[in-house]
Amino acid sequence: MKRLIFIISLLIAVYLNAKSQDSSTVATKDEVAEVKGAVDGINETVLEMKSTLDALKKIKISGYIQAQYQVAESASVGSYAGGNFPQNVKSRFQVRRGRFKINYDNDLTQYVLQLDVTQSGVGIKDAYASIKEPWYRAASLTAGVFDRPFGFEISYSSSSREAPERSRLFQTLFPGERELGAKIELAPENGPLSYFNLKAGVFNGVLNNSNENDRHKDFIGRAGFQLPFDEEGLAIDGGFSVYTGAVTANSKKIYEIDNSSSIKRYKVDSTSTNLGNGFDRNYYGFDLQLYYDVPVIGGATLRGEYLWGKQPGTDKSSSFYNPDAAGTTDTKSLIDGKKVTDVYMRNFNGWYINFIQNIGLKNQFIAKYDVYTPNKDVTASDIGAAGSNLNAGDIKYSTLGLGWIYHWDSNVKFVLYYDWVKNEKINSLATGTLASFKNDLKDNVLTLRMQYKF
Amino acid sequence: MTLTPVPSPDSGEGDSSGVGERVQNKQKGKNKMKKIILTLITAIAAFGFSQKGETITVKGSDTIVILAQRWAELYMSKHPDVTVQVTGGGSGVGISALINGTTDICNASRPMKKSEKEKLKARFNTLGVEIKAAKDGLAIYVRENNPVSELSIAQLKDIYTGKTTNWKQVGGPDTKIIVYGRENSSGTYVYFKDNVLDGEDFAPSVQTLPGTAAVVNAVSKDKNGIGYGGAAYAKGIKLLKVKKDANSTAYEPTEENVKSGNYPISRYLYMYTRSRPTGAMKEYIDWILSKEGQEIVTKVGYFPVR
Numbered sequence: 001m002k003r004l005i006f007i008i009s010l011l012i013a014v015y016l017n018a019k020s021q022d023s024s025t026v027a028t029k030d031e032v033a034e035v036k037g038a039v040d041g042i043n044e045t046v047l048e049m050k051s052t053l054d055a056l057k058k059i060k061i062s063g064y065i066q067a068q069y070q071v072a073e074s075a076s077v078g079s080y081a082g083g084n085f086p087q088n089v090k091s092r093f094q095v096r097r098g099r100f101k102i103n104y105d106n107d108l109t110q111y112v113l114q115l116d117v118t119q120s121g122v123g124i125k126d127a128y129a130s131i132k133e134p135w136y137r138a139a140s141l142t143a144g145v146f147d148r149p150f151g152f153e154i155s156y157s158s159s160s161r162e163a164p165e166r167s168r169l170f171q172t173l174f175p176g177e178r179e180l181g182a183k184i185e186l187a188p189e190n191g192p193l194s195y196f197n198l199k200a201g202v203f204n205g206v207l208n209n210s211n212e213n214d215r216h217k218d219f220i221g222r223a224g225f226q227l228p229f230d231e232e233g234l235a236i237d238g239g240f241s242v243y244t245g246a247v248t249a250n251s252k253k254i255y256e257i258d259n260s261s262s263i264k265r266y267k268v269d270s271t272s273t274n275l276g277n278g279f280d281r282n283y284y285g286f287d288l289q290l291y292y293d294v295p296v297i298g299g300a301t302l303r304g305e306y307l308w309g310k311q312p313g314t315d316k317s318s319s320f321y322n323p324d325a326a327g328t329t330d331t332k333s334l335i336d337g338k339k340v341t342d343v344y345m346r347n348f349n350g351w352y353i354n355f356i357q358n359i360g361l362k363n364q365f366i367a368k369y370d371v372y373t374p375n376k377d378v379t380a381s382d383i384g385a386a387g388s389n390l391n392a393g394d395i396k397y398s399t400l401g402l403g404w405i406y407h408w409d410s411n412v413k414f415v416l417y418y419d420w421v422k423n424e425k426i427n428s429l430a431t432g433t434l435a436s437f438k439n440d441l442k443d444n445v446l447t448l449r450m451q452y453k454f
Numbered sequence: 455m456t457l458t459p460v461p462s463p464d465s466g467e468g469d470s471s472g473v474g475e476r477v478q479n480k481q482k483g484k485n486k487m488k489k490i491i492l493t494l495i496t497a498i499a500a501f502g503f504s505q506k507g508e509t510i511t512v513k514g515s516d517t518i519v520i521l522a523q524r525w526a527e528l529y530m531s532k533h534p535d536v537t538v539q540v541t542g543g544g545s546g547v548g549i550s551a552l553i554n555g556t557t558d559i560c561n562a563s564r565p566m567k568k569s570e571k572e573k574l575k576a577r578f579n580t581l582g583v584e585i586k587a588a589k590d591g592l593a594i595y596v597r598e599n600n601p602v603s604e605l606s607i608a609q610l611k612d613i614y615t616g617k618t619t620n621w622k623q624v625g626g627p628d629t630k631i632i633v634y635g636r637e638n639s640s641g642t643y644v645y646f647k648d649n650v651l652d653g654e655d656f657a658p659s660v661q662t663l664p665g666t667a668a669v670v671n672a673v674s675k676d677k678n679g680i681g682y683g684g685a686a687y688a689k690g691i692k693l694l695k696v697k698k699d700a701n702s703t704a705y706e707p708t709e710e711n712v713k714s715g716n717y718p719i720s721r722y723l724y725m726y727t728r729s730r731p732t733g734a735m736k737e738y739i740d741w742i743l744s745k746e747g748q749e750i751v752t753k754v755g756y757f758p759v760r
Contacts, residue, residue, distance in 0.1 A: 301579040
């Protein structure tokens with residue numbers, strides 16, 4: 001009997017255990033289904049997040065701030081090392097550049113907007129759209145506001161450039177570097193043609209932030225080459241550039257150097273049809289960059305550019321003739337009650353040479369020499385001579401710059417740079433505003449800069 | 455090192471002395487100065503030349519990271535005075551680090567782009583030095599029981615651009631293809647896009663994973679999965695044969711086929727330095743290219759360049 005009770009009890013226990021296991025299996029299955037559902041849910045969320053993330057990845061934000069302290073040799077000097085020093089100011093703090101760039105990069109198409117935020121306000125530096133052809137990915141079309149495709153220094157970013165500022169030559173001929181227009185660019189990535197590139201475009205020919213003020217469009221182009229000699233640790237890059245355009249005179253008076261005169265002076269052409277006519281603005285230039293990997297010390301580069309051409313300017317300035325630009329005050333006379341600015345045509349040339357030596361990972365030594373001759377048809381002694389009507393816009397300048405860069409980390413660098421600026425000493429008979437150029441102006445500038453780039 | 459203060463010649467200490475004593479004092483001062491300068495030079499020289507524990511940082515391609523770690527481990531065991539730190543992150547990340555100056559060597563499973571070389575030139579005025587360290591057949595992974603055994607480049611392109619979505623379309627079962635790939639910072643991603651997709655975009659349905667090991671892991675668990683990556687990672691999965699076009703012979707990514715060029719998607723694995731390597735870095739790279747270093751390439755599953 002006991003045995004029977006024991007067997008029945010055992011069977012009941014086994015049954016209950018099996019039932020409990022069944023319910024446990026069901027519960028486990030439910031849990032697995034629940035976890036699977038949760039994982040599927042997470043997968044869906046991840047996929048959604050991925051598509052959002054992929055879209056966000058196309059937005060690239062970058063920028064840099066250049067904060068600097070400068071000391072000039074004397075107060076109130078005119079300067080190309082970051083702008084003129086105001087009245088009675090000999091030293092200053094500045095945010096020289098405060099760039100913020102948004103680039104939506106959709107592989108074959110791009111949107112770029114770059115702002116410059118400084119103590120002077122907010123300005124637009126770049127605003128352009130760009131498309132690349134999908135077949136060879138070698139040709140692209142860009143339209144908007146962007147760097148003029150001329151030479152090397154214009155398109156070399158201010159955040160990468162070793163000397164704090166571009167040469168006087170470029171600041172005069174291409175103020176603001178950018179321009180409104182459209183360009184095509186050919187730059188094959190692979191094959192024998194990858195050693196060559198071409199950029200060419202048509203532009204308003206005014207300034208990056210100004211409306212077109214005449215019927216002329218200017219052509220700017222550069223044909224370049226890049227020759228790497230990997231075994232030798234050497235690269236030779238270079239190019240030839242052309243700018244051909246015109247400005248429209250709002251005056252009938254056009255001044256040109258009279259080479260037949262015994263005293264070098266401007267002669268004036270006052271033909272009434274000059275008013276509203278176009279006058280040539282033509283530049284040509286060569287640029288060359290040599291890169292060499294100096295064993296143990298680090299990479300070195302030697303860059304140079306030579307430019308020449310014809311520049312329509314005003315009497316006091318060899319910047320290009322732009323009667324609508326703010327600050328043009330060379331108003332000589334009135335036509336129909338409107339102020340006019342006379343055109344001064346000058347044949348110019350200029351060049352610079354720049355040497356940079358990397359020393360290890362952190363340091364760079366810089367030496368730069370640039371020369372700008374705004375009027376190559378006259379000499380220093382012609383300016384200010386008796387009977388001459390030459391003026392400040394005809395004076396030649398040279399600048400020697402020496403500096404040191406210390407890269408604190410991949411974002412921050414410090415720059416110490418000194419500009420020795422020399423103007424040619426003009427005729428000792430010079431009077432009036434020209435008199436100060438009888439000697440070298442005290443306009444050297446020391447720059448201490450800190451840059452943060454991301 | 456103790457520095458003895460040198461009395462200034464202009465100090466009042468010698469005021470009560472005679473001229474001879476002052477000359478003697480000056481002479482002593484000069485001698486002391488010489489000693490100090492000599493001591494300093496010796497100390498600097500000793501510091502400079504006794505610097506042991508050279509560290510080489512290596513960053514970049516996830517495809518190469520296993521190989522780079524093996525190289526580093528063996529090299530450090532034989533050169534205890536050198537530390538080689540290896541990290542992955544992808545070829546793009548490695549190249550950025552090289553340009554930013556935060557790594558000595560960059561590993562990349564694709565060549566540096568022209569735009570990247572321009573950045574290096576702008577910052578360091580060098581072109582970068584390219585070293586072909588190994589060769590790899592870019593393998594196509596499927597799960598071991600997947601009945602498909604070969605694909606053409608065109609079929610792969612259609613799968614990865616989303617035109618082919620079912621295994622049945624390429625000779626397999628009637629099930630959806632689950633496509634795995636890499637992130638766009640990966641050199642393998644770029645190589646695959648350029649050489650298999652002809653530059654076209656990956657389909658949005660491609661599931662991107664952070665490394666080749668993750669791709670292998672995903673494919674090994676997914677009977678409908680397909681992925682791509684370095685041949686060395688192919689453990690527990692099946693490698694498909696690949697053919698150039700529908701009429702060509704399909705080949706496996708073996709050493710013979712990769713070296714002969716028969717396997718259509720093979721590539722070099724690169725190392726880049728900013729400048730021509732010198733010192734410990736040069737010795738390390740020379741060793742990688744030596745017979746011993748190249749033997750490790752084979753052991754890991756890639757193919758030697760020498």
